[in-house]
Amino acid sequence: MLVQSGQYRVDRSKILFEQFEDETVLINTETGYYYSLSQEGSEILRLLDEGCPVEEVLFVLFGNPVHPLPVSDEIWSFLTRLRDEGIVTSSAAARGDSLAVIAGKSRYADSATYKAPLLERFDDVRELLLIDPVHQVDEEYGWPKAINTIDEAGNSKG
Amino acid sequence: VTARSESQLSDAPSADLMGCLRDLSSHLVALPYESSSTYSIGSFPIQFQFGRNHLEQRICRAFEHLATEPHASASLTLAIHTCASAPRVRGFDLSIPQPSAESDVWLFHDFPWTFIVQRNGHVLCGIDLQKNRGWWFTAEANEIPYLERAAPLKQLLSLWLAEQGIFLVHAAAVGTDRGGALILGCGGSGKSTTSIVCALGGMIFAADDHCLVELDTFPKVHSLYSTAKLAIADTGRFPVLQTALKLDGRPDTEKEVFLLQHAPGVMVKRELLLRKVLLARIAHESYTRIRTATHAEAFKTLAPSCALHFPAHRMRALQCYSALIRQVPVYVLELGNDFARIPETIREFLDQ
Numbered sequence: 133m134l135v136q137s138g139q140y141r142v143d144r145s146k147i148l149f150e151q152f153e154d155e156t157v158l159i160n161t162e163t164g165y166y167y168s169l170s171q172e173g174s175e176i177l178r179l180l181d182e183g184c185p186v187e188e189v190l191f192v193l194f195g196n197p198v199h200p201l202p203v204s205d206e207i208w209s210f211l212t213r214l215r216d217e218g219i220v221t222s223s224a225a226a227r228g229d230s231l232a233v234i235a236g237k238s239r240y241a242d243s244a245t246y247k248a249p250l251l252e253r254f255d256d257v258r259e260l261l262l263i264d265p266v267h268q269v270d271e272e273y274g275w276p277k278a279i280n281t282i283d284e285a286g287n288s289k290g
Numbered sequence: 291v292t293a294r295s296e297s298q299l300s301d302a303p304s305a306d307l308m309g310c311l312r313d314l315s316s317h318l319v320a321l322p323y324e325s326s327s328t329y330s331i332g333s334f335p336i337q338f339q340f341g342r343n344h345l346e347q348r349i350c351r352a353f354e355h356l357a358t359e360p361h362a363s364a365s366l367t368l369a370i371h372t373c374a375s376a377p378r379v380r381g382f383d384l385s386i387p388q389p390s391a392e393s394d395v396w397l398f399h400d401f402p403w404t405f406i407v408q409r410n411g412h413v414l415c416g417i418d419l420q421k422n423r424g425w426w427f428t429a430e431a432n433e434i435p436y437l438e439r440a441a442p443l444k445q446l447l448s449l450w451l452a453e454q455g456i457f458l459v460h461a462a463a464v465g466t467d468r469g470g471a472l473i474l475g476c477g478g479s480g481k482s483t484t485s486i487v488c489a490l491g492g493m494i495f496a497a498d499d500h501c502l503v504e505l506d507t508f509p510k511v512h513s514l515y516s517t518a519k520l521a522i523a524d525t526g527r528f529p530v531l532q533t534a535l536k537l538d539g540r541p542d543t544e545k546e547v548f549l550l551q552h553a554p555g556v557m558v559k560r561e562l563l564l565r566k567v568l569l570a571r572i573a574h575e576s577y578t579r580i581r582t583a584t585h586a587e588a589f590k591t592l593a594p595s596c597a598l599h600f601p602a603h604r605m606r607a608l609q610c611y612s613a614l615i616r617q618v619p620v621y622v623l624e625l626g627n628d629f630a631r632i633p634e635t636i637r638e639f640l641d642q
Contacts (some may be wrong), residue, residue, distance in 0.1 A: 146605075154559060254590075
């Protein structure tokens, strides 16, 4: 299901979001997956994290709220993947900037430099986490509490 | 090694086991001990109280180089026992539910205690993070697993040190009087070989596989173990190590573990100011070269070390790693096969 309109933020309870000069890296500390984002992907995620509603991302990027396919599809698919991977979570926080202010930052107004946002997933860390698995136990949950439960497909159930 | 889910069992809770661990804690921390020693680990004086004298030799050889004078108020006190000093423990039922593998780690939270059960229940430990008091127990001193002796108390120390803001990393560390290099890389990237050739080539040795990093005014690397592991096939490359002290009882499938603080001419140091981070790669050339790396490359090489930490500390460990590689210049170390030149190249680079 496509991501719903509204605001989303990086789920910092489990996601480390690091922006380096040449690459943005995300790590899900629960599943062990890490992700590399393209420049466009990084900008979109930063916009979301700053409080830009999903339905306004296209407007902010291109200065136009209704952008022709396939760009629109690409961005909605990307946003949906961010949510499905547990990278962003729905947020009720109010946005600080007005749409007009953010629109002033429009960076792909001519679309010429735009490339589809990419999110690559790697499992190096995940494999290590699973070599010496940690089972967390407490009296409330017994054997073992599913703090880090990952199903066979690699999705977090938490 | 088979990778498995971190949490698959759904059996009924074992209140008895939790109760046993509680009773065990009360019992072990109150027992008398025959001897005690203090080790400076991550700059913290940690007092080990040994239920029997011989336990220190059996368990703590890998951090002999961290031994220090007794401290009036140790930062952490650990009671080390076996059935010889704690015979009542035989009566505790500490069976772990099946399926459980040798590598599985069971973590029990029972505030203020955290208990860790490893190696199918053969190694148990507990720590009270409020009182900085803990214990470590295994049934028989002569049955302590080889890998546990090569990196003793790793889980327990990692847990406590992470609470103090010092994080374990999977890395080698060598240096000069002016500072050190943290050498990162996955298995087979040349970390151990580099640290051994540097140690034998007159440089300071701090770690071959695991060490501690701390962000202070200046980032530091702390030595944890003075051991160096080598595949049996590679030991012939270092004739000088033939006479070096080795850990006894090596299973056929395991690497040789050398106690480098006893190797001729090797200088082992407890801590180094961190001047460079090097990402090790095998170059398949004669010469060793060093080139600039990106922060993202370094972070992605360092990030897997978060697996050394318990889930509650992984985020903080990653934040520490990220800050570290932003503070310390990062490079790729392309390792040539002319080993004799490796120490010289790294030493000159560190001293620049």
